[in-house]
Amino acid sequence: WALEFEEEAIMSGNTVEHVKDAAPIMGKYFDILCIRTFPSLKNKEDDYSELYIRQFIKYAGIPIVSLESATLHPLQSLTDIITMQEYMRGPAQAAGFAGRKPKVVLTWAPHVKPLPQCVANSFSQWVNAWGQADFVITHPEDYELAEQFTKGARIEYDQSAALKDADFVYVKNWSTFRDYGKIYTNDPEWMLTNEKLALTNQARVLHCLPVRRNVELSDEILDGANSLVTTQAGNRVWAAQAVLAAILRGE
Structure with a gap:
């Protein structure tokens, strides 16, 4: 049933239980609560307030792990960093990365429907925090992400220029942030192909x-x-286990 998340709500509508009541009960059942929430892509202020996950953090009384929220996907981003580091340390690759930062490119891609910015936001945030990459974000104009996540990255509207020498x-894909939740273009020229990959330093995708x-x-x-997609998906297991283990150890 529908939960109410607003404080001091008069619950005379469709919601039947308040998070102030539901979250503490879940906190009695579990040691860790993992939550996945989704944005409406209608109201940027509401989505970016992260009300749902913040209220569970406030009232559950136990650690909350985000499996994806309206604005971020931290477990995915941890996985992404692990996957790149793992590849760079491989015996066939280690020498090529010695003494230099890899060039990492986040490229927008077309899609049939508007998608949240959470994966792109989170990846940008984590790569910038990692501080061990030459980081470039490329997308059509008007697809800029929130600067709070991308600050430190170079923004490039020419995809071919961005891809040059990428590792x-x-x-x-993500929908527009400024004019929130829109699709301005679905230009198929932004799809990554082997022809475009030839511009890179034999980049892994x-x-x-x-x-x-x-x-x-x-x-x-x-x-x-060149695809690391299956390896990347498999690393979700180890990323989640590492986080859960750290929480249970009290770290």
Whole structure:
């Protein structure tokens, strides 16, 4: 049933239980509560307030882990960093990355419907915090993300220029942030292909999945040797286990 999240609400509508009552009960049942929430993509202020997850944090009385929220996807981003680091440490690659930062490119891709900014926001936040990459974000004009997440990255509207000499390319769609939740373009020229990959330093390609084949990413990329997508998805297990273990140890 529907939960009420607003403080001092008069619950005469469709909501049947307040989070102030539900969250503490869940806190009695579990040691850790994992929550996934979604944005409306209608009201930016409401979505970016993260009311739902903040109220669970406030009232549950136990650690809350975000499985994805309206604005961020931290477990995915931890996975992404692990995947890139793991690849860079591989015996065939380690020498090539010695003494230099990898060039990491986050590229917008077309999609059939408007999607949240959470994965792109979170990846930008984590790569900037990591501080070990030459980080470039490329997208069509008017698809700028919130600066609180992208500050420190170079923004490039020319995808080909952004891809030049890249070591990793993260492909993801997101809807507009300023004029919130819109699709301004679905230009298929933004889909990553082997022809575009040739501009890179034999870059490895990442995507959080699920992926629209031959819309966001071509078959030739996903099925090719440069794709880390399956490895990346598998690393979600280890990222989540590491976080849960750290919480249970009280770290």
